[in-house]
Amino acid sequence: MSSPTQKPVLIIGGSGVVGSLAAQTLRRFHPELPITIGGRDVARAEAVARGLGHADAVRVDLSRADLGLPEGRGYSAVVLFVKDHTLNALRFAQAQGIPHLGISTGLFEVAPEVAYFMNAPQRSAVLLGTSWLVGAATLPALHFAREFKTLDSIAMGAVLDEQDIGGPAASADLERAASAAPNALILEDGKWRWVGGAAGERRFLDGDGNEHVGQAYSLTDPVSLAAETKARAIRLDAVVGLSAGRRKGGAYSVETLFELEGTLHDGTPARVRYEMSHAQGQAPVTAVGVAVSVERLLGLAGGAPVAPGLYLPNVLIKPTYLMRRLEEAGVRTRRFS
Structure with a gap:
């Protein structure tokens, strides 16, 4: 209050x-x-x-x-x-x-x-x-990680609709990132690497089974998750394109996909996927x-x-x-x- x-x-x-x-x-x-x-x-x-x-x-x-x-x-x-x-x-x-x-x-x-x-x-x-989206990947990833006793990898994929970039300030942020930092920081096999171009691409599926080709994106999510977990591979990939909402003939939406691999509390190796979406986009x-x-x-x-x-x-x-x-x-x- x-x-x-x-x-x-x-x-x-x-x-x-x-x-x-x-x-x-x-x-x-x-x-x-x-x-x-x-x-x-x-x-x-x-x-x-x-x-x-x-x-x-x-x-x-x-x-x-x-x-x-x-x-x-x-x-x-x-x-x-x-x-x-x-x-x-x-x-x-x-x-x-x-x-x-x-x-x-x-x-x-x-x-x-x-x-x-x-x-x-x-x-x-x-x-x-x-x-x-100001914590809407890092914090959910930590929430989902509670299923695991140990984590090996966390991969996040963000689908931003091309009609949902936002206003001029958001557009300027994307343009600045693309021109000033064509490479992105990821954690791979326990080592931090800057990757770009084809080496920075990753294919992932959304919740409806549609494949997206994302590009590694330099935000603070991987470093935050590395500090919180012992995962040896962490990355955030983003794609600007067709969201699930417009793919189905409606308005643009936003989707964030999570893939976590590791060992569950009962000792079983597992790979778990989540999707978080909003029907009105990223804002x-x-x-x-x-x-x-x-x-x-x-x-x-x-x-x-x-x-x-x-x-x-x-x-x-x-x-x-x-x-x-x-x-x-x-x-x-x-x-x-």
């Missing part, structure tokens, strides 16, 4: 496709939480704020150290839906001593954010939210990941606010809690043995 004196959560990019849905999801979770929608187009931000209630809007200028925000305004957290090439939003959060959550920084470009944190480690809780899933992250950072779902530190989603959020929130939002989970 939010406190009546809680300062607003500043959501930069909160008037975009995914940002506005995340703000709505956060409002559904916490009806009394103050929210400030920040963006370059203040009219769009104001429209989103009016729809939320108990919210306002501000113009944000990421080229300025103070973000161009009104003097004297305080916030409880900074949430970023656009790529901040200046890192001024992170510096602002550190100066205010409040949490920072960004979802647009790829694995190949986290070094500046890590360095800024290391320079002032006691200032802010910094959550690196650049996993697939509702990402919105839940962001909202759960914010409530965890601020201690809104029980427990104390998160102490200053550098975090990945799996360090802060219980897999069972995220699974429940995802199911409430319409995510469907299927298991295939």
Whole structure:
């Protein structure tokens, strides 16, 4: 529950496709939480704020150290839906001593954010939210891993519909990743490798038996799972193409496939497959990941606010809690043995 004196959560990019849905999801979770929608187009931000209630809007200028925000305004957290090439939003959060959550920084470009944190480690809780759909692959994988006594491999396949890229910010993220980091980091036979081209491809089946050719994708999911498990092979592959929803003649959907191999608790070797899907695409899933992250950072779902530190989603959020929130939002989970 939010406190009546809680300062607003500043959501930069909160008037975009995914940002506005995340703000709505956060409002559904916490009806009394103050929210400030920040963006370059203040009219769009104001429209989103009016729809939320108990919210306002501000113009944000990421080229300025103070973000161009009104003097004297305080916030409880900074949430970023656009790529901040200046890192001024992170510096602002550190100066205010409040949490920072960004979802647009790829694995190949986290070094500046890590360095800024290391320079002032006691200032802010910094959550690196650049996993697939903000935790919606890493945390379910850990949830499914409970079936196993030991894990040998975890392979995740993400199917993003070509009509479901998102707004301009999301498109820019994909283009930047493709041009700046054509290779992706995977764990293979216990060793980290950068792979690209044909070597980075993997074929996988969705829940309806359709084959996809995915390309290894550099997000934080493999490194998070490697830190949590003893699996010797971990990878995330993504394909932008035809989702199950459109394949069946409907609207676009999003699917994430999981293949786990290892030894079950009874000593039996096993390979288990899961599929998680949402009939309305990636935005509702990402919105839940962001909202759960914010409530965890601020201690809104029980427990104390998160102490200053550098975090990945799996360090802060219980897999069972995220699974429940995802199911409430319409995510469907299927298991295939």
